[in-house]
Amino acid sequence: MEQHLEKKIGWEQWLGYGGLGILLLFMFLPTSYYLMVAFPWIFLWQGGFFLLGITLLVMLRQFDRHFLPLGYGLDLAVGAVAIACVLSAIFAPFKGVAFLNLATIFGYGVVLYVLRNWLGQGPWTWQHLWRSLVVIGFAMSTSSLLEWPLLDPISDRTRFPLGHHNFVAAYLCLLLPIVFSFALAQTGKTRFLLLLLTALLPVNIYTCSSRGGLVGLFLWAIA
Known part of the structure; x- marks a missing residue:
């Protein structure tokens, strides 16, 4: 039982909890929209996405556990949006800004799939x-x-x-x-x-x- 719980709540999941907590905290900061491009606040939300990205990579490498898709055709919709955003960034006149926005969009996708695979585990x-x-x-x-x-x-x-x-x-x-x-x-x-x-x-x-x-x-x- 203890081994099962230890396997269920590993270090990567605690990293994910930390990343999600950082994003929630950032959301309730006054004028958080403008703080997204302000120093040093920019490192706060980027750090949250980074921690959740590590969690997602570990999930993908857990071959003994199925990685769950969103289902209901939503994965195709996410893929279509991702392709459209990549093409928009490639042909954008200001590529630096476009690819920064693209990275943010992929961060939201990471959060979406991490939360989907947390569902059904413990309190999730x-x-x-x-x-x-x-x-x-x-x-x-x-x-x-x-x-x-x-x-x-x-x-x-x-x-x-x-x-x-x-x-x-x-x-x-x-x-x-x-x-x-x-x-x-x-x-x-x-x-x-x-x-x-x-x-x-x-x-x-x-x-x-x-x-x-x-x-x-x-x-x-x-x-």
């Missing part, structure tokens, strides 16, 4: 992942609304914590169906309380004054 179940995304949604919406009154009168658009109002609105639009469906999956007073908390997200999207965010909110309303 889809229910816990679902619950974690709900907590992140509430945390981001609350922190963003708390920062909103502190903005200067000239700029009344909610831009915290990501640093840009369009990004905050887009992120909350993606989280809204996840949080709403989680609330509906509950029963009794818990469902009622979570539905009230879910209302924070569309309110926050409205305070972002993002046209794209409002369009996304409208599409979810008619879906």
